[in-house]
Amino acid sequence: MDAPKTKIYGLVAEFETPTQIVDAANKAREAGYTSMEAYSPFPVVDLHEAVGFKRTKLPTLAFLGGLTGFCTAFSLETFTSGGAPSFVTPFLPDWFYYPVNIGGRPLNSWPAFIPPEFELTVLFASITSVFGMLLLNGYPRIYHPLFNVPRFSLVTTDRFFLCIEAKDSKFDLQGTKQFLEGLHPYEVSEVPE
């Protein structure tokens, strides 16, 4: 084949079953490819490990998000209600200090502060999980070179795709194409950038 006139993003092989895509990804990883990704209509068990990815850090992020939420609610309630220790209160700005005496109850009525603390913990942790997931995945990204491959639209129905990207150091159009064809895919196509 002649050298491509347009720059290419990579080569994509189409498979028909989840078993095939896991096998293909394992073989590609064992062959030394690193810049690749497998695409599927639904999450396939441990496919990300076959491709060579590690576990996501998302749970740690969500934990930190939840902790931030708790601290936010805790300090907000304690400081504005005048419940902070007396050596702290002189340093609080006026607008952040609003002690109200209700029937002689303590200013730092921490048990009554628990519900908002709980809610903000959940809220911040959820926001971190959702937006963390989207941002780590690089979404929103409406356009992607893979959408140039007409059959790639089947990835949301019933087909599985393995894409070896051109930026891989081992990538070479002829050799990689032969390698992918050796995996018995339904079809191998070039992905124009």
Next chain:
Amino acid sequence: MATEVSHTGPSLRPDPQPPMVGGKHSFDTMTDKITSVIFAVTPKGWIFGFAISFLVLQVLLMSITYLLYEGIGIWGVNIPVGWGFDIVNFVWWIGIGHAGTLISAILLLFNQTWRTSINRFAEAMTLFAVACAGIYPLAHMGRPWFAFWLLPYPNTMQLWPQFRSPLEWDVFAVSTYFSVSLMYWYIGLIPDFASVRDRAPNQLLRMIYGILSLGWRGGSMHWHRYETAYLMLAGLSTPLVLSVHTIISFDFAVSNLPGWHATIFPPYFVAGAVYSGFAMVINLAVPIRHYYGMKDFITDKHLDNMAKVMLATGLMVFYGYGVEAFMAYYSANEFERDLMMKNRVFGPYGLFYFALIFCNGLMPQVLWFQKVRSNEAILFIVSIIVNIGMWLERFVILMSLQRDFMPSAWGQYSPTFWDISTYIGTFGLFMSLMFLFCRVLPMISIAEMKHLLPEAHVHSHNDSHGHTESAHGGSH
């Protein structure tokens, strides 16, 4: 090889054992069946139903407009009953929403496969029910344009909200609940938006759903993070949903009023919420599966399971009524006793109490019978009665306000035309949103449904030698 990994704990891929998909379906026919509803010509029945709902929605708009013009004096509320239909309906709608979260989060954590086909519209139901609920406290403020005063923000008045008040807790609980439910629902929809995008018959639809899908491509690492986030949201929503109705019950239980000041309130409110919510899910599932031909996905087994959940939560609620009455007697507090034995049961709305016991306690006992659970018409009617019963429950609890301590301070509440029209109007809002949802969004989760098919499982290499060990790791 990644095929020998044992899979413990809950995930998006439930155990494939119980066949929760009827008929013969492949990934392709399944995607087709669910997305085709969106691309099809608008059915006449849909136009008819939406038109009626939209008309009823106008009743809500009229009621709210007149309320803003005239003030809450148009309602029947006054001292001693400062809350009337507004709090009853608020609690009722929020409670209905809770079944959606229970189905989407708690049943996911318990690996219940049958939740898959009903979670999408149950979550939609949650959002719309919470939207309906949110109208009432805002309208009840009298000056809803100052609603933001409830939020903690630095202001020129140098005031802060009263963080010790259950009503302020409500602000945090309900707004968090709505936000988390919305995010949960949306990320569930992302892969399905991509399915719709890839099947869209024209450029415009492809663009709209493409933008909604955020460009989803289904990469393995994307799915991994997606599943992690989804599972974490389920784990976070589970205590959240319990906390929301607990806090709503605090609105009552934290006060000193006879009939309200009871520790049974939080658990019994949560059980009641799930009870009415499942009734509403059945009320929606029966027509949806009938009119859209989704009986392969929402099977009789689904209805049966939902009826069982209803029966279980119904018994908990009934137990709650018993404990309430017993504790009033056992407390030896004459105000509690008077309220429970005289005013609630034989007072001005005594008939409502007996109606409530019938609707929520006695009538649902028919769900013990398999014949009833498998008959969708009877199930539909039972669910409506349960929802009426749950509305009566909140009303009866609220009417404790009529007769508190001193008879000289007693009063009588009766709803006005505008109380009733606002309530009817929120049905218009709820149904209009539900109709729009069925028309433009995939009403069943496509990506998750695919897991229920046997083809979705990775087989190890031994398969060709006669072993049929699935990658799910020896759960057989």
